[in-house]
Amino acid sequence: MKKIFILSLVMISFMNTLNSATIIVDIHGGGEYANIQNGIDSSQNGDTVLVYPGTYVENIDFNGKNIVLASLELITGNESYIDSTIIDGGKQSSCIRLHNSEQNAVIQGFSITNGIGFDHINSGAGRPGGGIAINTPYGDPQIFCKIINCNIFKNKATGGGGIY
Numbered sequence: 128m129k130k131i132f133i134l135s136l137v138m139i140s141f142m143n144t145l146n147s148a149t150i151i152v153d154i155h156g157g158g159e160y161a162n163i164q165n166g167i168d169s170s171q172n173g174d175t176v177l178v179y180p181g182t183y184v185e186n187i188d189f190n191g192k193n194i195v196l197a198s199l200e201l202i203t204g205n206e207s208y209i210d211s212t213i214i215d216g217g218k219q220s221s222c223i224r225l226h227n228s229e230q231n232a233v234i235q236g237f238s239i240t241n242g243i244g245f246d247h248i249n250s251g252a253g254r255p256g257g258g259i260a261i262n263t264p265y266g267d268p269q270i271f272c273k274i275i276n277c278n279i280f281k282n283k284a285t286g287g288g289g290i291y
Contacts, residue, residue: 147173154181163187163196163214170194177201178237180211186220186242191227200236200276209236209276216242221260222282225272232272234259242282257282259290 151158152166160166163183166176167190175195189196198212199205214237216222222242225232242257258279261272279290 147171147175149175149177151177151179152183153179154183155179167192167194167196175201178212180208182213182215184215184217186216187214187223189223189225189227189229189232191229193229193231195233195235196223197233198236206236206276209278210238212236213238213240215240216257216282218243221284222258224260226260226262229272233275234272234277235275236277238278238280240279240281243284257284261290 148171150160150166150170152160152163154161158166158179160169162185163176163178164185164187166178167187170176170192172193174192175197178196178198180199187196195201198208200208200212214222216239218241220243222239223234239258242259259274274290
């Protein structure tokens with residue numbers, strides 16, 4: 128009985144892996160999307176949003192999705208993709224924001240720059256999380272995401288210029 132239960136769990140895990148997709152983002156037009164946020168918006172939990180080299184001037188929100196957001200460094204191991212795949216916050220808000228219980232999100236292989244934190248309205252917290260802002264509404268579980276091989280620099284915030 129125990130063997131059947133374990134085999135069933137393995138089969139379910141394998142089926143979930145089969146259902147995941149890889150969404151290609153390429154600012155130069157070679158992918159399904161030209162900006163990262165559109166790739167995230169079209170993704171489902173478990174998907175990978177794979178970003179080709181370029182400078183993406185945007186403020187990204189995971190919107191509660193447990194996905195992998197990665198440069199080509201993920202699949203090649205070539206660390207030069209970290210420097211050539213840039214998320215530039217354009218001095219508008221946080222470069223990347225996770226705030227809806229993204230428990231298994233992964234961010235890998237980016238340079239993250241020019242974020243100034245998100246507008247934390249009426250909280251007295253100012254603009255926290257210049258590069259990456261990770262927060263949850265009160266009462267929600269903590270977010271345990273993975274940030275792997277990222278250069279986070281030249282971000283500003285009232286708290287957590289790099290990561291909050």
